[in-house]
Amino acid sequence: MDKLQQGIDRMQDQDFEEAAKLFTEAIEENPEEPLGYINFGNLLLHMQQYERAERFFERAISLDEEAATAYYGLGNVYYDQEKFTQAQNQFLQAVEKGLDEADVYFLLGMTFVQQDYQKLALPYLSRASELDQSDVDIQFQYGLCLAQNQQLDQAKRVLHQVLELTPEHGDAYYNLGVISIFEEQPQEALDRFEKALEIQEDHMLAAHAKAEVEKALNE
Template sequence: MDKNQQGIQALQEGKMEEAVKYFSEAIEENPTDPVAYINFGNVLTTVSELEKAQKFFERAISLDSNAGAAYYSLGNLLYNQDDFDGAKNHYEQAIQKGVENEDVFFMLGMSLINLEQPKFALPYLQRSIELNPEDNEARFQFGLCLAKIESYEEAIKELSIVVEKDPKHADAYYNLGVAYAGYKEDIEKANKCFDRALEIQPDHMLAGYGKKMIEKLNNPEE
């Protein structure tokens, strides 16, 4: 097991100082290998040394412009600082450099959602689900995106799968309720969805508001 592998194992076990030691030794032994810089940057990100982490990722990219993992890690760092445009650019670069896992597509989709570009987010979230059909959070975000671009039939389909996989997903029930009320005009189903959301999360303000709106529609004189 080389120093990078030992460092990754230590990192997975939560042994930060040990991980730093191994990655430092890996850099000393091979200062032109971008992998150790990426790994060291990930450790620094974990302990919130973000400026230092960014320098390590950038160093990795300067050593190997095709280091997709460095672009991905830098994208995560920027995303967590709410720099969604910067994150988007780096996730796109990571994909161009060959990173093909569900996480990079999901995070690119989420960056675009935060940039209020749901139409552009859709194909990336869809690809994330294709790569990992069990990722319920990706499917939930995909459903929300579909609703935002008014593809309500598809949104209802995806959100229904979400609550089937996770019967305690209050937000999915709330958004199903909105779709049934606004698009299907099925007040009974909408009410059931809002009730279910409130049963799971009694302080779900939006579901409570949705239920009150339905009550006003049903009793306009009150």
């Protein structure tokens, strides 16, 4: 097993010191190989050492401008620091360089969501949803984005998929309740808000919405 793979294994075992040692040795033995820098960058990113991680990913890109995972890593560095425009640029580069994985499309979509550009987020979240239909976070954010874009029928379908994956997903019930209000089905909305509160009794949005619906029904 080569040192990069050993380092990845140690990193997965939370043995970061040994992982750093192995990645350093791999870089010293092959200083022109970008993978060593990418893996060390991922380790530093995991440890929230963002400035150092950025330097390692940039070094990898300087060695290979087609290293898609280096752009993805750099995007994560910026995303974690809430530099969403910079993150977006790097994720787009990763996709252009051939990275076709759910995570990069998901985070690319989320950079737009974080900047309130829900319409621009939608195609990327849709692609992430296609690529990983079992990821609850991806499916939920896609369903939410569909709802925010007024695509309510599709949003309901996706949120029901979320509930198939995780039956106790309070936020999915809450958002289905909001859709029911838009569709002028107050009793259905009430049932869904109550279900959200049954799952998560401190769900403030569901509690507020439930009170408003009950008030309207009693008038």
